[in-house]
Amino acid sequence: MYAKNFTTEIELRKSKIQSVICRSGADAFLVSDNANLFYTSGRVFSGYTYIPAEGEMIYFVRRPVGLSRENVVYIRKPEQIPDELSHLGIALPRVLLLENDSLTYNESIRLRNIFSEAKIENGTPLIRGVRMVKTLYEIELIRESAAHHSSMYRKAPSVYKQGMSDVEYSIELERLARLHGSLGLVRIFGKSMEIYMGSVLAGENADEPSPYDFALGGAGLDPSLPISSNGSIMKPGNTIMVDIGGNFTGYMSDMSRVFSLGEIPEKAREAHDVSLEIQSEIEKMAKPGVAASEIYDLAFDIAKKAGFEANFMGHRQKAGFIGHGVGIELNEAPVFAPRSKDILAEGMVFALEPKFVIPQVGAVGIENTFVVTASGIEKLTQCEEEILPLD
Amino acid sequence: MYAKNFTTEIELRKSKIQSVICRSGADAFLVSDNANLFYTSGRVFSGYTYIPAEGEMIYFVRRPVGLSRENVVYIRKPEQIPDELSHLGIALPRVLLLENDSLTYNESIRLRNIFSEAKIENGTPLIRGVRMVKTLYEIELIRESAAHHSSMYRKAPSVYKQGMSDVEYSIELERLARLHGSLGLVRIFGKSMEIYMGSVLAGENADEPSPYDFALGGAGLDPSLPISSNGSIMKPGNTIMVDIGGNFTGYMSDMSRVFSLGEIPEKAREAHDVSLEIQSEIEKMAKPGVAASEIYDLAFDIAKKAGFEANFMGHRQKAGFIGHGVGIELNEAPVFAPRSKDILAEGMVFALEPKFVIPQVGAVGIENTFVVTASGIEKLTQCEEEILPLD
Incomplete structure (x- = not known):
């Protein structure tokens, strides 16, 4: 997904984001805005980055085909994410951050339905604060x-x-x-x-x-x-x-x-x-x-x-x-x-x-x-x- | 807002949109997507076009300053829209269409709070159908x-x-x-x-x-x-x-x-x-x-x-x-x-x-x-x- 010497950088960004997730009391942040996908992975893709409060980030990728790197999980639609998280042994979030200032209303509702047990909070100001x-x-x-x-x-x-x-x-x-x-x-x-x-x-x-x-x-x-x-x-x-x-x-x-x-x-x-x-x-x-x-x-x-x-x-x-x-x-x-x-x-x-x-x-x-x-x-x-x- | 010979065209577009508003059972459609602002007014502005099922479209404009034409109402924020509609003698909608596929979640929630008495439905497919x-x-x-x-x-x-x-x-x-x-x-x-x-x-x-x-x-x-x-x-x-x-x-x-x-x-x-x-x-x-x-x-x-x-x-x-x-x-x-x-x-x-x-x-x-x-x-x-x- 990105050059090898970039791993430390991504780890640093992950820890910055995880720190604000923790302070906010949330369990995870699911991002899909191109700017945030680029920030969390080093490239733009079609899909989602799942950032848990602790542990590895998971890249749920729709496109492009052929990305071979750790923590990439191919999906066709976001409805597959909960099952894929379970397969990875990751507990579903009770409090989930979404990009409420860039997801459309319908995209947000779709994700809310997928994570219907979770309380949803706005993560946009948090990740913009990190990226600042x-x-x-x-x-x-x-x-x-x-x-x-x-x-x-x-x-x-x-x-x-x-x-x-x-x-x-x-x-x-x-x-x-x-x-x-x-x-x-x-x-x-x-x-x-x-x-x-x-x-x-x-x-x-x-x-x-x-x-x-x-x-x-x-x-x-x-x-x-x-x-x-x-x-x-x-x-x-x-x-x-x-x-x-x-x-x-x-x-x-x-x-x-x-x-x-x-x-x-x-x-x-x-x-x-x-x-x-x-x-x-x-x-x-x-x-x-x-x-x-x-x-x-x-x-x-x-x-x-x-x-x-x-x-x-x-x-x-x-x-x-x-x-x-x-x-x-x-x-x-x-x-x-x-x-x-x-x-x-x-x-x-x-x-x-x-x-x-x-x-x-x-x-x-x-x-x-x-x-x-x-x-x-x-x-x-x-x-x-x-x-x-x-x- | 647009050249005089453009009035007939805007009337035509208005009647096309009003026809789908009517068929959907809604009372009005509030658009703010740049493509839809351009379609409904002939120019991009910062603000909203309010399209009632019957009657004139109202352009609620934040910027640019200095637009002089009929049906332009300057506002600082969307919270002013209901009062301005009342001043114009327009009843508040009971069923309101919003662009749920392009408004962000937070923008949509803000408008839902402003029109808290209205039932909100998705207008995006309707106006894309009209523009098709x-x-x-x-x-x-x-x-x-x-x-x-x-x-x-x-x-x-x-x-x-x-x-x-x-x-x-x-x-x-x-x-x-x-x-x-x-x-x-x-x-x-x-x-x-x-x-x-x-x-x-x-x-x-x-x-x-x-x-x-x-x-x-x-x-x-x-x-x-x-x-x-x-x-x-x-x-x-x-x-x-x-x-x-x-x-x-x-x-x-x-x-x-x-x-x-x-x-x-x-x-x-x-x-x-x-x-x-x-x-x-x-x-x-x-x-x-x-x-x-x-x-x-x-x-x-x-x-x-x-x-x-x-x-x-x-x-x-x-x-x-x-x-x-x-x-x-x-x-x-x-x-x-x-x-x-x-x-x-x-x-x-x-x-x-x-x-x-x-x-x-x-x-x-x-x-x-x-x-x-x-x-x-x-x-x-x-x-x-x-x-x-x-x-």
Whole structure:
């Protein structure tokens, strides 16, 4: 199922999950969300991972055929799981955790009927809490993703051609990302979140509100996907915010950079400098024990004092956060929002994205991915942070 | 919310949905799945469409800000819906349909608590049944998508360069699709289905089983996304199956074509001809009233008689269907499988994909998108169907 040297890593993840299962008072956790299957096994399969409070994880696999490794049990349907557990000498759970925030209602009811004797509780927040603090192995994968991502961003100006529409530039950036090893798919928690690889926002389109819970919007090309570039020609006086997601290893990194065409208003440069100042102040104070809400408040205060409150995190429509955890999914915990309860801990990895929308000009600001170390935070995405001219 | 000439279309969709609400004995249907929001309003938003058995649909919108049109009510949270309905003089439903196959368990429980007096029933199969039969307006959008898609496929050989890996070729095809107007995102029903734009399968990678419920597999580049190309160099003797999804209008078209490098074995050509024969026989008999299962059986019988049963719809792992409806999502009804209960009706649109995997050589076969007419079926994707040499 995964390379031999990966066994220790899976053992570590298992013990992290088992520890929260124990603390919750449950006997087992049955996961089937692709992100959690990948986390618990090292690969995506169709089926379920059964994690007992103690003992081995069992992989109940529907597809693909031919997985040969310990603890794999092939099934056609989840109704076979109780019998298979009995054959393995594993007692049925009295309290079972399910992914109530990602299983559909009908999938959940089906599993509840299968484990009809068990009390069912919600495991989604628990496993998201576990995944929030990355292992060293995971941090290495995010570091690798961030390195490819940064290298791609350094070449972003080279694929611009005069007269391009925002979509045409986006297409060349998507290709650049793929040539640098991007898997393409950006895995997102929550079925209502949709995006194609990332976003390129030029000029006034940056101020178009979108239905999605991303930091910024854009009208998109079609009402079926109202996000990101809208096909307008990029013009002198525009800023261009490039926010193409990085998924080079199954683990996401997230970064944005801003480019300019012709002369851009001083106000845009000032707002961009405020973003860099926010990032720099956060780098000074962020460390284990600091509250994510405190970090949001610091950013908001700096933006407000600089006179950019009306532009902070959007203008016609505003995002309610300035950062988010990244990992197997693009939107993990912690969340950097006013009412967030998350507290920084060593091993967390997050994207920080203080941004401003300047009407008629475009978006400015910065986004980088950081890991929380024992004493502070370390930036994983490395690339020029000033506004670079494309022309 | 949508262009003025779109009003008649939305009225038509409303009456189709209201007819199934009525027949089910329910008083209303509350939808929040992006595909169903798009279907009921003409755009994706964050919120809910409330469809009463009679009367106007109400759009409860969280985001984006600034939608100005009739029947839009802004809300912060779904708990406001009952009060807002009362303000509008609409009686609360006694029987309410919810999307039990796409709402998460917790979302569904939240809505059940909000409508605690109502009996809740599953509306997912009903609206998928409605969406299965397309309106003329929708057929025009799929026709347009299919035209762009076909035009892109005609240029597919032109972006091949000798010595490319399957992924490098895929990247150029993705760019080609985007330059032809593809929105990129391929919308799929079911959270466990993941793919990036489509699939390019060359040589023996075509025989790698995947966890996903697509017609064919491929190992992919990473265990986090085990589908499609795996980075191997395409070699003489390989067939290359290109199956890049088409989403040019918010409506999907689906097509595949096969290319070759160097001399390929006669067996591969024979199997490809069997695919074309299957398609041709289905074109002769498919019309309103014909069962989808009958069409599957016909395809299977032709494949078996030709001696290709072991290769039909996969070799190491097989798909259980030879076609599927397309529309707002890539995997709609009808399903062409042995136990399908679907019966063809005028206005259905589906992709037919009889394919074979020849070990060590690659995949062969054909995929086109068809619309069911009053007396037969019409092919919407038009492009050379023989195996074309890339070199």
